[in-house]
Amino acid sequence: MAYDQSNIFAKILRGEIPCDKVYEDEHVLAFRDINPQTPTHVLVIPKGAYESFDDFSSQASAEEIAGFVRAAGQIAREAGAVEAGYRILANNGPDALQEVPHFHLHIFAGKPLGRMIKPPEK
Numbered sequence: 001m002a003y004d005q006s007n008i009f010a011k012i013l014r015g016e017i018p019c020d021k022v023y024e025d026e027h028v029l030a031f032r033d034i035n036p037q038t039p040t041h042v043l044v045i046p047k048g049a050y051e052s053f054d055d056f057s058s059q060a061s062a063e064e065i066a067g068f069v070r071a072a073g074q075i076a077r078e079a080g081a082v083e084a085g086y087r088i089l090a091n092n093g094p095d096a097l098q099e100v101p102h103f104h105l106h107i108f109a110g111k112p113l114g115r116m117i118k119p120p121e122k
Contacts, residue, residue: 009043013047020032026047026067027068028068028071030043040107052093084110086109090104
């Protein structure tokens, strides 16, 4: 499948749609989610045209991958999320309900987040 240049994150990267930017470097752009699910809800996207985590992890350069991971950590630190804790989430594909076909991480923080998956019943 070819990368869709018309997806909303591609448009944000090209400056066609504004965002509330919190971080940017040569490999990464991060901005506040327009519909936050927690008090801190930041989207972290690579600047390269990667559809999913699978695409990013198999096609991105080592420099892009390292830069992305380091940026995500720095963004969480700058948001003051480290001490109380935060969650990183990436949806990959239709079963995970990935809404935008551009790889991205969500950083959630600012309140107790609870379990992600229910424990097994006894």
